Structure formats: structure tokens, C-alpha cells
Amino acid sequence: GPLPQRSPPSVAPPRGGRGFFRSSIQEMLVAKPLRVGLIGSRFMGKAHSNAWLSSGRFFDLPRDVVMSAVCARDPKATAAFARRWGWAVSTTSWRELVGNPEIDLVDIATPNDLHAEQAIVALEAGRHVACEKPLAGTLEEATRMRDAAIAAKGRGVMTFVWFNYRRCPAVAFAHQLVRRGRLGRIYHVRAVYLQDWGGPETPLLWRFDAARAGSGAHGDLNAHIVDLARFLTGEEIVEVSGAIEKTFITERQLPPAEGARGTKRGTGRGRTGRSTVDDCVLFIGHLSGGGVA
Numbered sequence: 001g002p003l004p005q006r007s008p009p010s011v012a013p014p015r016g017g018r019g020f021f022r023s024s025i026q027e028m029l030v031a032k033p034l035r036v037g038l039i040g041s042r043f044m045g046k047a048h049s050n051a052w053l054s055s056g057r058f059f060d061l062p063r064d065v066v067m068s069a070v071c072a073r074d075p076k077a078t079a080a081f082a083r084r085w086g087w088a089v090s091t092t093s094w095r096e097l098v099g100n101p102e103i104d105l106v107d108i109a110t111p112n113d114l115h116a117e118q119a120i121v122a123l124e125a126g127r128h129v130a131c132e133k134p135l136a137g138t139l140e141e142a143t144r145m146r147d148a149a150i151a152a153k154g155r156g157v158m159t160f161v162w163f164n165y166r167r168c169p170a171v172a173f174a175h176q177l178v179r180r181g182r183l184g185r186i187y188h189v190r191a192v193y194l195q196d197w198g199g200p201e202t203p204l205l206w207r208f209d210a211a212r213a214g215s216g217a218h219g220d221l222n223a224h225i226v227d228l229a230r231f232l233t234g235e236e237i238v239e240v241s242g243a244i245e246k247t248f249i250t251e252r253q254l255p256p257a258e259g260a261r262g263t264k265r266g267t268g269r270g271r272t273g274r275s276t277v278d279d280c281v282l283f284i285g286h287l288s289g290g291g292v293a
Helices: 018-030 043-058 075-085 094-099 112-124 139-153 169-179 217-233
Strands: 034-039 065-071 089-091 105-108 128-131 159-161 237-246 251-253 272-274 280-287
Touching (some): 034 094, 043 065, 065 094, 094 112, 112 128, 169 217, 217 237, 217 280
Parallel strands (some): 034 105, 105 128
16 A cells, blocks of 8 residues: 655745745645665665655755665565564565655665565666665676666666765765865876675675675775766776786685674684685776776
């Protein structure tokens, strides 16, 4: 059935007379709430839930956000997740979620190998899609997602990739400086993303399986710095002159059974598996404006 909707927020009459107040109310009623459905309830699902929950309090949004539904595999855990994070309903069927006409935007926060199918089905159903990065595990999947996004755009459906660092104040300010010409021509971009997660004690989660993740640090971390280089300069990386890829931790302890406690540290009692993704990727790129990165 229809998902619950929140009533439009009350507003205080602004200065400017009754006519201004009346037109503001009319505009508010025309701007329907944005009804969001989230797929995924693990680490990124929590981060996204917190963001949706806080967005209306932190930003002056043109539309009210309604956290309509969340989807994950375990029905009991997903119901508890919905109660804790403020989602109206929960389901274990992502196809049911994306097919529900009461959902306007689908937020995809699942493992990388699931992105393509979920995003394409959602776009074909007329839902706006905001997808986690890396966008896809293979070039073939990314191409199909691109084609689906182009086709959906013609129907007024929008797509987004969660490159959240674009919204950091320092990055936003740097973007303004470049656009205003305050830095002049950009000759050199240097970018490093260092993270302490993924050391020897981190177990063999899906992120270390190339069949599911597609890549390791390159797709998980370098995706952000590649995007920031493009975002800040307004240019594209058109050529790569050299690259080095290294997997430092080749064997990792197997994690406990899914849903058990302690998934952040290896508790496989000596049993190990092989990591098939990179722990580090370094490369030199050429920018379309003549600079290097």
C-alpha cells in the first residue's frame, strides 16, 4: 500500500505582506516531498541514514525529505534498522522497493557487484538514483549504467554518484577559487587518500574479493581523488603514463558467519583466504588542460 507521508512543515509568515505569504505557501505545497528508498543497511547504510535524517535540519532544502523505506536481506534486522534510523517501512525485496510508485529516489548503498542491476532496474522504473562509488565493478557494467542513465535523463530522471567530498567546505572553497581564476592555470594536481582501515587484522570481507568489489583501494579510495581532480580543475584525465598496483596483505582471516558480532577484526580461528584486490595503486595522469596529476 501507499507509504506514509509527512505533512508539509509549518512556516512563520515572513516580512513582506499577506500576498508574499500566500505565494510562499503555494510554492511549498507544489514542492512535493522527496520520498527516499534506501537499499543496504550495513556501514554505508548507517552513514546514509544519518545523512538523510540530518539533511533537513542542516540545510535549507527545496523539498522536504521523507525516509520512506529501507531494504536489506535479514527481515528482523532490517525492521530494527528502520526503527532506529527513522525509515517508515522495511522490506527484504529491493525489486519491491524500486517498483513502488511511492518512492521518488533510490539510494544504493550495497556491495559493488550489485550496483548495476539495482540502478538500471530503478532507472527503468522511473526512479531517480543516487549510487555509491565505485559505480561498477567492470567497464561493461559501467557502460550499461551510463546508457541507462542517458535514456532516463530524457524522461526527466536524474542520477547521482555519492562523491561526498565535493561538499567538504575546504574543497568547495578551492572549487570557487579555481572557477574565479584566483589560482591561474592549473599545472599540477597532487592527491593522496590514506586510510588506516584494511590492515593485517581486517578479515576477508567482500571488499577484498575482486569478484564482488571489482577493485580495492583504487576503486574505494582513488575514485574520490580522481573525482576531486576533475571537479576542482574542470578538466578530464585523458591519459595515464604509468601505474603501479600492489597487494600487501595477500592472506586474511576469514570473518565469522554473516550477522555475527566482531566483523571488524578477524575471528576465523586461523582459517584464511586470499585477498584478490589491490591495497595500493599509484599512477601519473595527464589532464585535458595540459597539466599533470
